[in-house]
Amino acid sequence: MNIDERIVITGVGLTAPNGNTLGEFRNNLLNGVSGVQKFTTRYLGDTLAGICNFDPLKYQKKKDLRRGTRAGSISIYCSNEAIADSKLDFETFDKSRIGVYVGITEHGNVETENEVYNLSQYEYDTKTWTHHHNPRTVANNPAGEVTLNMKITGPHYTIGAACAAGNLGIIQGVQMLKLGEVDLALAGGVSEAIHTFGIFAAFRNEGALANHADPTKASRPFDAGRNGIVISEGGCVYTLERLSDALKRGAKIYAEIVSHATNSDALDFVLPNSDRQAECISLALKKGGLKPEQIDLVNTHATSTPLGDVSECNAVKKVFGACDKTYINNTKGFIGHTMGAAGALELAGNLDSFNDCVIHPAINIDKLDPACDVKNLVINVPQKVDKVEYILNNSFGMLGINSVLIVKKYNK
Amino acid sequence: MTDQQINDMILEIVADIAPDADLSNINPDVRLREQIELDSMDFLDIIMELRKRYKIDVPEDDYMKLSTLNGCVEYLRPHLKDR
Numbered sequence: 069m070n071i072d073e074r075i076v077i078t079g080v081g082l083t084a085p086n087g088n089t090l091g092e093f094r095n096n097l098l099n100g101v102s103g104v105q106k107f108t109t110r111y112l113g114d115t116l117a118g119i120c121n122f123d124p125l126k127y128q129k130k131k132d133l134r135r136g137t138r139a140g141s142i143s144i145y146c147s148n149e150a151i152a153d154s155k156l157d158f159e160t161f162d163k164s165r166i167g168v169y170v171g172i173t174e175h176g177n178v179e180t181e182n183e184v185y186n187l188s189q190y191e192y193d194t195k196t197w198t199h200h201h202n203p204r205t206v207a208n209n210p211a212g213e214v215t216l217n218m219k220i221t222g223p224h225y226t227i228g229a230a231c232a233a234g235n236l237g238i239i240q241g242v243q244m245l246k247l248g249e250v251d252l253a254l255a256g257g258v259s260e261a262i263h264t265f266g267i268f269a270a271f272r273n274e275g276a277l278a279n280h281a282d283p284t285k286a287s288r289p290f291d292a293g294r295n296g297i298v299i300s301e302g303g304c305v306y307t308l309e310r311l312s313d314a315l316k317r318g319a320k321i322y323a324e325i326v327s328h329a330t331n332s333d334a335l336d337f338v339l340p341n342s343d344r345q346a347e348c349i350s351l352a353l354k355k356g357g358l359k360p361e362q363i364d365l366v367n368t369h370a371t372s373t374p375l376g377d378v379s380e381c382n383a384v385k386k387v388f389g390a391c392d393k394t395y396i397n398n399t400k401g402f403i404g405h406t407m408g409a410a411g412a413l414e415l416a417g418n419l420d421s422f423n424d425c426v427i428h429p430a431i432n433i434d435k436l437d438p439a440c441d442v443k444n445l446v447i448n449v450p451q452k453v454d455k456v457e458y459i460l461n462n463s464f465g466m467l468g469i470n471s472v473l474i475v476k477k478y479n480k
Numbered sequence: 481m482t483d484q485q486i487n488d489m490i491l492e493i494v495a496d497i498a499p500d501a502d503l504s505n506i507n508p509d510v511r512l513r514e515q516i517e518l519d520s521m522d523f524l525d526i527i528m529e530l531r532k533r534y535k536i537d538v539p540e541d542d543y544m545k546l547s548t549l550n551g552c553v554e555y556l557r558p559h560l561k562d563r
Contacts, residue, residue, distance in 0.1 A: 130499035131517070196532055199524050 069248045075241075076478060077322040078314050079154025079307030080416050081146040085118030085300050085403045089149070090416055096402065097417045097428040098450050102284035103403050104298050109265045110185065112272070116283045117262040118300025118404035127217060137179060137204050138260035138301070140213030142409075143170050146305035147214045147254045154307040154319060156252070158218075167250035168211045168224035169240040170305070171233030171257030173408035173465070175226065176205035177264040210258055222250050230465025231369070232330070233257045234304065234411025235473045239328045241308045251313065258303035259407035271297055274338070276373050278404075287404045288432035289370035289377055290440035297371050298404030304412035322419050323459075323475040327356025333468025340376050345383035345462070345470050352460065352472035353387075361391045362458055363474070365427055367414050369462040370398035371405050378439045380462065385442055395444045395453060401431040411463030411471060421456040422477040481560040483553050490552045493529045497522050508549035534560065 080090045085103025087093030096103070107117035124133055124141045127148045133141060147168065151158050183197055190196040203209065211224040223244075229236040234257030241255025261267050271277040278296040280286035287298040314321055329352035333341040353360060366388065368380055388394045399414040406413050421427055429446045436447065461473045481489070491503055494512065501516035512518055526546065530536040536559050538546065545555045 131497075134497070134499065135521070190532060195537070196528070198528065199521060 069246070071246050073246050074311035074324055075245050075308055076311050076314050076324045077306045077419075077475070078309050078319040079150040079152075079156070080304070080322060080419070081149025081151070081153060082302070082304040082413055082416050083120040083122040083142060083145055084302045084406065084413055085120055088120070088122040090153070090419070093417055094420045094428075097399070098426065100431055100448070101402070102431070104283045104286055104300070106283055107262065109262070109268055111265050112268050115268055116278065116280075116286050116298050118298060118302065118406065119262065120301050132217070135200065136213050137209055138263050139172065139175060139210040139258050142258045142260060142301065142303035143210040143214050143305065144217045146256065146258065146303040147218060150254060150305045150307045151218070156307065156317070156319075161252065163219055164221045165251040166220045166222040167241065167244050167253045168214045168220060168222070169237050169244070169253060169255040170211040170214070170226045171235070171237030171408050171412065172207070172210060172226045172228055173230050173233055173259055173261060174228070175207050175209060177266055178260055179204040181264050181266060214254065229469050229471070230467060231371075231405065231407050231410055232463045232465035232469045232471040233408040234413060235328070235461065235463040235471035236330065236411070238306060238308070238325065238412055238473060239330065239471070241306070242325050242328065245308060245310055251310075253308040254305050255308050256303065256305035256412035257408040257410070259301050259409045261407045262299055262301045267299055271299065278372060285432050287372045287400050289368070289372045289398045289400050289430055290381070290437055290445065291433045292435040292437040294372045294374060294377065294437070296373055298400070300404035300406045302403065302406035302409040302413050304409055304416050306412065321478040323422060324478050325473065326458075326476045327352050327358065327474040328472060329355060330469065330471045333470070335468055338466055340379040340464060341468060342379040342382040342386070344468065345380060345464060346386040348470040348472050349383060349387045349460065349462070352474050356474050358458065358474065360388050361394065363388070363391070363394050363460045364453065364456045365418060365421060365459045366394060366396045367418050367459065367461045368396060368398040369410070369464045370400055370430065372400055377437070380464070381440045381442050389443065391443070393444070393454070395427050395446055395451065396442050397427055397446045398430045411461060411473065415459070415461045415473065415475065418459050418461075421459065425453050425456050427451045427453055427456070481563055483557065486553045486556050486560055487549060490549060493526055496529070497525045506549055511547045512549065513547070530556075534563070
């Protein structure tokens with residue numbers, strides 16, 4: 069075990085509502101292409117959602133799809149893509165030394181809801197309840213399906229952390245690599261949330277579900293007219309390695325994960341707290357031995373809810389208010405809220421900034437909310453900057469969980 | 481249902497449960513599990529579909545009787561003779 073081991077990202081696999089590879093996703097973020105569409109869900113009818121169109125049969129058989137879950141399928145696609153992207157010799161790699169750590173907002177709601185509906189079609193005869201219910205709904209399902217698919221015999225589990233889960237999946241991978249528990253981590257987050265009507269109904273009934281005549285304009289973080297969240301599915305899994313291992317095999321290195329922090333508001337089930345968010349950001353900076361002005365880009369969580377965005381902007385102003393060259397953006401205007409995938413996916417969309425020094429914008433800001441007027445917010449069009457060396461990624465979730473990840477450009 | 485109809489109905493259920501399998505050359509006297517990828521959870525799906533589609537409850541003790549296509553026809557014939 070060496071706690072000072074440096075951990076790097078050497079592969080990215082993702083599916084977002086507007087892209088099924090990092091290149092496609094990044095390109096659409098630079099060109100203002102949204103992935104939000106009209107969507108019809110059981111009981112509720114017409115609504116909006118971010119829907120992924122990756123080909124699940126690229127890595128699974130039809131029977132696997134029938135047996136497994138959507139979250140499992142997204143995890144399998146992203147994990148296989150992450151390994152392929154890493155150019156690792158996977159065939160000869162010791163599969164017992166690979167860990168699979170998948171962040172999830174929730175799991176099991178989709179299957180349970182489907183089964184209850186099915187039961188209603190058979191006069192609530194419990195003999196028609198599927199025997200597949202348990203393996204589909206156990207909390208480790210998405211990570212476990214990855215191990216079945218890729219024949220990985222190392223540890224697998226999910227990290228339940230609401231909408232902070234994407235960051236937490238990565239953090240778990242980093243920690244296990246430092247502890248020497250594994251030699252390679254497949255780490256990130258996924259969400260299948262659009263396939264359960266309950267999440268739509270709950271957000272709608274608390275007045276936090278976005279609506280707009282134009283689906284592509286519905287998710288509009290920091291805009292004065294924002295009216296809630298667009299729920300999306302998605303996933304992003306990284307290949308993480310110790311720097312020494314990555315260098316040994318001459319791997320392409322996307323970034324080094326230099327710091328992270330997690331804390332809890334301890335105040336409310338759903339309401340965010342700007343002081344705790346600021347503390348979490350400051351803690352990540354402190355742990356990384358960094359000053360706020362060293363951060364070149366902050367990807368805000370920015371869910372497009374009236375309250376959530378203001379809370380986060382206050383936290384950002386508190387920490388970065390005096391920084392002249394720290395730029396701010398966000399991603400949910402393009403893809404909606406991918407829940408458990410958000411932290412990992414949104415970070416991926418910014419990684420190319422290390423190479424091209426271009427920051428993708430926050431979109432759909434027709435009239436900036438004065439309460440969200442953070443300094444150096446990149447609005448609607450990409451911005452070329454002098455340098456991008458550090459990116460800080462916020463991801464917050466219900467029950468008051470905050471997570472912050474800081475990644476650094478890898479310099480040889 | 482005629483024997484042929486029962487045979488086709490079973491193959492239709494199996495096609496849903498094992499969508500990747502080639503069912504064109506199934507030997508009706510050889511266990512299905514020996515001819516296509518079908519595990520115990522899949523077999524339970526056949527039982528479940530009989531229950532859902534035809535309200536036929538197959539007791540666990542009779543599961544073995546459904547292991548071949550001809551076994552299925554034989555077993556289901558009395559249940560489906562008037563349908």
